[in-house]
Amino acid sequence: MPTIEKESLIGKRVPKMDAPEKAAGRTRYVHDMNLPGQLIGKILRTDRIHAKILSMDTSAAEALPGVKAVITAKDMPAKMLGLNNDNPPLKGDKVRAERDEIAAVAAITEEIALEALKLIKVEYEDLPTLFDPRESEKEGAPHIQESKDSNVCMEFEYEHGDAAKAETEADFVIEDTFKLHYVTHACMGVSGVIADFDNITGNLTLHSNTQVPFLHKREFSEVLEMDPSRIRIIQPPIGGGFGSKLDIYPFEPIAVILAKKSRCPVKIVFTREEEFMASPTRQPAYINLRSGVKKDGTITSRVFDSLLDNGAYTSWGATIPFVMMQTASSFYRVTDCQYATKAVYTNNPTAGSFRGYGNLQATFAIEQHMDKMAEAVGMDPLEFRLKNAQEAGEVTGQGMHFKTCGFKECLSTAGEKSDFSRKFAENNANRGNGNPVKKGIGMASMLHVGGGAKIYPSDGCGTILKMDDFGHVTILTGASEIGQGSETVLSQLVCEELGVPLSAVTVVNNDTDITPWDVGVHASRTTFIGGNAAIGAAKLAKAKVLESASQVSNIPADQLDMRGGCIVRADDGEVIMQLGKLLRGMHFKDKAELVTTSFYYEPPSVHQDKGFKGDVSAAYAWATHVVEVEVDTETGIVTLDKVTAAHDVGRVLNEMSLEGQIEGGIIMGQGYALTEDLLVKEGRVITPNFRDYKMVTAPEIPEIDLSFIETQDGEGPQGAKGVGEAPSICMAAAVGNAIYNATGVRIYEAPYTPEKVYRALKGAVEAPSMAAE
Amino acid sequence: MSANKKMLTREINFTLNGSPVQVSVPVAENALIMLREELNLTGTKYGCGEGECGACSILMDGESVNACLMFAVDCDGREIVTVEGLAQDEVNDQLRDAFVEKGAVQCGFCSPGMMIAAKALLDKKPNANRDEIKRGLEGNICRCTGYVKIIDAVAAVSGTNQ
Numbered sequence: 033m034p035t036i037e038k039e040s041l042i043g044k045r046v047p048k049m050d051a052p053e054k055a056a057g058r059t060r061y062v063h064d065m066n067l068p069g070q071l072i073g074k075i076l077r078t079d080r081i082h083a084k085i086l087s088m089d090t091s092a093a094e095a096l097p098g099v100k101a102v103i104t105a106k107d108m109p110a111k112m113l114g115l116n117n118d119n120p121p122l123k124g125d126k127v128r129a130e131r132d133e134i135a136a137v138a139a140i141t142e143e144i145a146l147e148a149l150k151l152i153k154v155e156y157e158d159l160p161t162l163f164d165p166r167e168s169e170k171e172g173a174p175h176i177q178e179s180k181d182s183n184v185c186m187e188f189e190y191e192h193g194d195a196a197k198a199e200t201e202a203d204f205v206i207e208d209t210f211k212l213h214y215v216t217h218a219c220m221g222v223s224g225v226i227a228d229f230d231n232i233t234g235n236l237t238l239h240s241n242t243q244v245p246f247l248h249k250r251e252f253s254e255v256l257e258m259d260p261s262r263i264r265i266i267q268p269p270i271g272g273g274f275g276s277k278l279d280i281y282p283f284e285p286i287a288v289i290l291a292k293k294s295r296c297p298v299k300i301v302f303t304r305e306e307e308f309m310a311s312p313t314r315q316p317a318y319i320n321l322r323s324g325v326k327k328d329g330t331i332t333s334r335v336f337d338s339l340l341d342n343g344a345y346t347s348w349g350a351t352i353p354f355v356m357m358q359t360a361s362s363f364y365r366v367t368d369c370q371y372a373t374k375a376v377y378t379n380n381p382t383a384g385s386f387r388g389y390g391n392l393q394a395t396f397a398i399e400q401h402m403d404k405m406a407e408a409v410g411m412d413p414l415e416f417r418l419k420n421a422q423e424a425g426e427v428t429g430q431g432m433h434f435k436t437c438g439f440k441e442c443l444s445t446a447g448e449k450s451d452f453s454r455k456f457a458e459n460n461a462n463r464g465n466g467n468p469v470k471k472g473i474g475m476a477s478m479l480h481v482g483g484g485a486k487i488y489p490s491d492g493c494g495t496i497l498k499m500d501d502f503g504h505v506t507i508l509t510g511a512s513e514i515g516q517g518s519e520t521v522l523s524q525l526v527c528e529e530l531g532v533p534l535s536a537v538t539v540v541n542n543d544t545d546i547t548p549w550d551v552g553v554h555a556s557r558t559t560f561i562g563g564n565a566a567i568g569a570a571k572l573a574k575a576k577v578l579e580s581a582s583q584v585s586n587i588p589a590d591q592l593d594m595r596g597g598c599i600v601r602a603d604d605g606e607v608i609m610q611l612g613k614l615l616r617g618m619h620f621k622d623k624a625e626l627v628t629t630s631f632y633y634e635p636p637s638v639h640q641d642k643g644f645k646g647d648v649s650a651a652y653a654w655a656t657h658v659v660e661v662e663v664d665t666e667t668g669i670v671t672l673d674k675v676t677a678a679h680d681v682g683r684v685l686n687e688m689s690l691e692g693q694i695e696g697g698i699i700m701g702q703g704y705a706l707t708e709d710l711l712v713k714e715g716r717v718i719t720p721n722f723r724d725y726k727m728v729t730a731p732e733i734p735e736i737d738l739s740f741i742e743t744q745d746g747e748g749p750q751g752a753k754g755v756g757e758a759p760s761i762c763m764a765a766a767v768g769n770a771i772y773n774a775t776g777v778r779i780y781e782a783p784y785t786p787e788k789v790y791r792a793l794k795g796a797v798e799a800p801s802m803a804a805e
Numbered sequence: 806m807s808a809n810k811k812m813l814t815r816e817i818n819f820t821l822n823g824s825p826v827q828v829s830v831p832v833a834e835n836a837l838i839m840l841r842e843e844l845n846l847t848g849t850k851y852g853c854g855e856g857e858c859g860a861c862s863i864l865m866d867g868e869s870v871n872a873c874l875m876f877a878v879d880c881d882g883r884e885i886v887t888v889e890g891l892a893q894d895e896v897n898d899q900l901r902d903a904f905v906e907k908g909a910v911q912c913g914f915c916s917p918g919m920m921i922a923a924k925a926l927l928d929k930k931p932n933a934n935r936d937e938i939k940r941g942l943e944g945n946i947c948r949c950t951g952y953v954k955i956i957d958a959v960a961a962v963s964g965t966n967q
């Protein structure tokens with residue numbers, strides 16, 4: 033009999049399963065779908081910023097031939113959107129921001145819909161505006177959300193130890209204020225939805241780009257006042273997510289109500305301009321940091337205070353302080369920490385969730401502040417970080433358990449591979465030479481959740497696995513694919529258990545009527561949580577199959593294994609029988625159904641208490657990036673030459689996807705640091721296109737040197753941690769540190785555009801301040 | 806006004822993915838809308854509509870152009886190839902396989918445009934080096950990959966390591 037060696041796909045460079053179709057242009061995104069009888073929906077947005085709506089007249093729009101439905105606030109159920117229940121899908125009384133939706137039209141063509149919008153007449157009474165978050169709390173500031181007591185929409189406070197006392201023990205106290213700007217996801221596929229409401233059965237099918245189908249099903253039922261069991265969400269492939277599709281936005285219920293009223297399916301797809309203007313942003317922030325440090329480089333205390341611009345409505349963006357807090361309290365060993373963050377209402381764009389979830393802002397501040405502390409005590413930045421870095425086994429002041437922690441390995445690997453300390457000293461020494469182009473090297477690290485995130489009461493994911501008569505495996509999973517490659521990684525994990533080739537696996541992950549429940553794609557959780565659920569189902573299936581094989585072969589099940597689509601003897605790999613043949617036999621026996629189900633909840637650790645003490649994740653990811661730049665002091669242009677990155681990934685599951693995630697994140701971080709700047713002037717986005725909102729293009733990318741630190745997390749699937757968000761987090765801080773290394777000028781405000789750098793080098797950029805001018 | 810626009814149509818003839826087509830298009834319509842909506846070739850994507858992202862790249866007489874910036878009527882008499890056309894011709898399998906094998910595809914929304922830009926480049930410079938590849942892809946934005954693996958894929962076909 034032939035034998036089969038155990039072959040593993042774990043750690044290999046496995047191409048994405050959906051790549052061939054995508055590269056052939058065959059994948060149909062929501063933009064590419066059309067349903068029979070479908071209408072085009074368009075949204076009328078206000079031309080004011082903050083105003084009372086006095087009257088609205090839609091009669092001319094309704095009379096236009098080809099218009100099938102016109103809706104305003106009075107057609108919508110009363111329920112609001114958003115975490116604070118403050119965002120009516122259509123605004124009836126008042127508008128608070130440029131993006132505000134006040135009416136919508138469904139028509140037989142886009143042109144007619146657009147023309148109808150122009151026929152809607154609105155009368156307003158303007159109200160005083162508020163664009164500076166620092167003004168929000170002041171006496172007499174305009175009230176953005178009149179039903180709330182104040183303009184503060186979310187507030188977080190936390191402490192451990194006694195930071196004030198610890199500060200008195202410090203030899204140096206360093207205090208800085210940093211300022212972060214607006215950026216947006218700019219997914220290549222713009223927002224879109226098709227609402228298909230069947231008025232005969234009362235069933236609603238949404239073809240939606242959501243990252244969280246199951247939670248949205250419930251939210252839609254509330255917003256639409258519908259029975260949730262009547263709602264089915266189908267997710268076509270998504271043209272980029274990055275956190276932008278974590279919330280329900282007004283256009284989605286609008287599409288549904290248009291569909292209900294017109295009795296036709298309605299498709300709404302944004303223009304790029306709308307996408308820039310009306311989709312969520314990363315939160316702009318002011319961050320003030322004060323830290324105490326001893327002469328020997330020990331950090332004694334940290335006080336973190338920040339203010340976030342929430343915009344006029346509350347989306348997930350308001351909860352990012354929850355993540356920023358971890359970076360303040362637990363990233364380095366800080367025995368005494370005091371933390372406060374407020375998100376406030378303004379008439380600016382609404383901030384949402386975006387890859388890294390507040391950690392880009394927090395890390396930008398903390399990692400530049402760390403360099404300043406190192407300088408104060410006369411230590412090399414790498415040495416200073418190594419002295420204060422967390423290690424495996426640490427339980428932080430906030431109560432996070434770092435069961436595995438590759439932080440020090442990340443630091444030393446990136447430090448050594450980039451020759452950091454030597455170049456740092458050399459650049460320092462060369463600052464004064466006459467060359468107008470200065471070289472700089474900078475380092476920054478990060479801590480982020482890597483084992484799911486306990487944001488909701490459950491962080492679970494379900495898997496149903498079925499095997500057919502030919503050994504083909506179908507994985508039905510709640511975990512969504514958003515381009516990150518979850519489909520492929522889940523399949524690899526199942527192949528590992530069942531010994532079938534990747535070609536024998538199909539993944540179904542896009543239909544709430546079919547797939548089991550999942551919290552959604554966010555917080556770098558899918559490989560970890562979805563992966564563990566898939567492994568669970570595969571293990572159950574394997575046990576069933578081997579049990580049956582044992583009965584047929586008279587070999588005990590624990591001496592059998594599954595390899596290469598066969599049942600083999602575990603010790604020598606001798607083929608006992610074909611898997612397909614066994615399965616066909618099983619199907620004609622009693623109780624042999626080859627469907628298994630499994631559910632993975634976040635591991636049995638408790639949630640944080642009311643004071644935010646405790647774990648937020650089952651595992652934590654770490655990384656260090658060293659960047660090398662050239663600063664042209666005559667033009668202010670900063671060129672990013674090289675990034676040396678080391679990431680604690682737990683274990684490499686798919687080397688190529690992992691590199692792809694990290695490279696993509698590095699370049700997104702490069703954009704945050706250097707080029708991307710969503711300019712908002714008096715509440716209006718003045719850069720709503722790719723000409724003015726400058727994304728990094730191929731010729732600008734740096735050389736990238738990646739290292740993976742494998743700490744084999746005990747809770748992770750095959751030891752892996754989640755890393756989806758990690759790579760974008762520490763880029764801006766590292767670039768800021770490198771510019772300082774090159775020029776001796778610290779710029780406290782991102783992004784480092786040529787104009788800003790040039791002016792800062794001339795001493796013409798004022799340090800940001802938490803207090804309004 | 807929409808009614809007027811609709812009336813102003815013109816009949817055009819061109820070669821699309823190797824076959825002759827004859828369509829009547831509104832004179833103000835752009836080529837992207839014609840391809841996607843009239844001819845149902847949805848592989849070519851809308852990313853910006855302003856010539857800034859390359860998602861709508863097509864080949865016109867062998868050159869990569871942005872369909873969103875072209876009037877549909879300007880296709881008259883031309884030879885147009887879309888990403889679907891690339892897939893029909895097996896000479897392009899090597900490029901597509903390289904995109905897959907090298908990990909050049911994540912969400913995939915930029916991939917059709919990238920394939921077209923890469924094809925146009927390689928037709929002109931079969932041995933393009935990495936710098937030439939980067940410049941050849943300059944007009945195409947990718948939000949997911951950071952470009953490294955897309956450049957790797959094209960370099961695998963051009964046979965360069967530099």
Ligand code: FES
Nearest residue numbers: 852853854859873
């Ligand atoms: S859609 Fe044509 S260049 Fe962006």
Ligand code: FES
Nearest residue numbers: 912915947948949
């Ligand atoms: S793969 Fe998503 S935009 Fe390129």
